[in-house]
Amino acid sequence: MNPSSRAPPHTQDTQDSSMLVHDVGSDTALPNGHLPERDSAPAARSSAASLFSLAGTTTIVTGGGRGIGQALAKGIAETGGSVACLDILAEPSNGEGEWDAIKKAAAKHGVTASYHVCDITNEERMLETFAEIERTSKGVVRGVVAGAGVQQMVPAIDYPMDGFRRIMEINVAGAFVTAKTSAKFWRDRGIKGSLVMIASMSGEIANRGLTCTAYNSSKAAVHQMCRSLAQEWGPDYGVRINTLSPGYIRTAMTDALLKEKPDLEETWMRGAMLQRLGAPEDLVGPTVFLLSDASAWMTGSDVRVDGGHTASA
Numbered sequence: 001m002n003p004s005s006r007a008p009p010h011t012q013d014t015q016d017s018s019m020l021v022h023d024v025g026s027d028t029a030l031p032n033g034h035l036p037e038r039d040s041a042p043a044a045r046s047s048a049a050s051l052f053s054l055a056g057t058t059t060i061v062t063g064g065g066r067g068i069g070q071a072l073a074k075g076i077a078e079t080g081g082s083v084a085c086l087d088i089l090a091e092p093s094n095g096e097g098e099w100d101a102i103k104k105a106a107a108k109h110g111v112t113a114s115y116h117v118c119d120i121t122n123e124e125r126m127l128e129t130f131a132e133i134e135r136t137s138k139g140v141v142r143g144v145v146a147g148a149g150v151q152q153m154v155p156a157i158d159y160p161m162d163g164f165r166r167i168m169e170i171n172v173a174g175a176f177v178t179a180k181t182s183a184k185f186w187r188d189r190g191i192k193g194s195l196v197m198i199a200s201m202s203g204e205i206a207n208r209g210l211t212c213t214a215y216n217s218s219k220a221a222v223h224q225m226c227r228s229l230a231q232e233w234g235p236d237y238g239v240r241i242n243t244l245s246p247g248y249i250r251t252a253m254t255d256a257l258l259k260e261k262p263d264l265e266e267t268w269m270r271g272a273m274l275q276r277l278g279a280p281e282d283l284v285g286p287t288v289f290l291l292s293d294a295s296a297w298m299t300g301s302d303v304r305v306d307g308g309h310t311a312s313a
């Protein structure tokens, strides 16, 4: 039989969540244990449009209480996937109807949207929260977006060490707890999940005019964490891990920086090849791509979405 003409379970166009979990079984393995290359590539068996589908899955979004996390949650629901927002905030932001819009998108697509209060640095609570999400949401938990993070602008020479350590605790240790919780969850259930870690272009460059050494260092650590975890967990569990690195996106985080230093906007606009700063919604397409089978052969990579900012000096 032509290997590519077989129909492995997860490639059929179906709403059944069990069908969407990657499971390249032993029937497809060659005697040497290697997989036939075409057989293991979802794109060789599915229509291009279905590759981007999140139907039948649940995605956990940390930092899903406001800003970029909420925009991603809405986008995921609009793509037909259930979403569980996890954040330290007591309630999701709804000042301009953001949470209502997520619920509405979920209802329209027959999926669930839930909110869970949790500190990403608390490993025990993270494990409990993942289990709670599994019990209450519709669809297999197959995606995690590690979006929770904090920013602080302080000249390095005066940086208080407790402030520096707080940034590392949340942006680095918290991201690691999120990754570890996800990998354990997927390993125990035989799910080949996709983890998208929100890093930043600031993990690769020093932003002109910004005194954010702790933040920038933390995002560089997230880039390296992604590569290290990808090489550990890809071969062992089939888990994929990639970073998404945004440029300047207008959210409460950047509004706080602009409030402190209004002239920054002009500096940022000088690097804006597309003549605008980013909107949280600019990250929806790349996130869905990284979560879905459309990126099935990508792991340990970074997708930079910055309106061209870092491409010019």
Ligand SMILES: NC(=O)c1ccc[n+]([C@@H]2O[C@H](COP(=O)([O-])OP(=O)(O)OC[C@H]3O[C@@H](n4cnc5c(N)ncnc54)[C@H](O)[C@@H]3O)[C@@H](O)[C@H]2O)c1
Pocket (backbone or CB within 6 Å): 062, 063, 064, 065, 066, 067, 068, 069, 086, 087, 088, 089, 118, 119, 120, 121, 146, 147, 148, 149, 150, 151, 170, 174, 198, 199, 200, 201, 245, 246, 247, 248, 249, 250, 251, 252, 253, 254
């Ligand atoms: N806005 C930008 O321009 C920009 C650019 C590059 C990268 N990023 C990254 O994108 C992500 C989201 O940023 P944003 O602009 O939406 O910021 P934001 O401040 O609006 O959202 C961050 C969210 O993380 C949550 N959070 C913080 N600490 C937490 C903890 N310990 N446990 C659980 N949740 C916690 C906050 O409550 C908040 O809801 C961050 O990782 C940020 O570093 C943002």
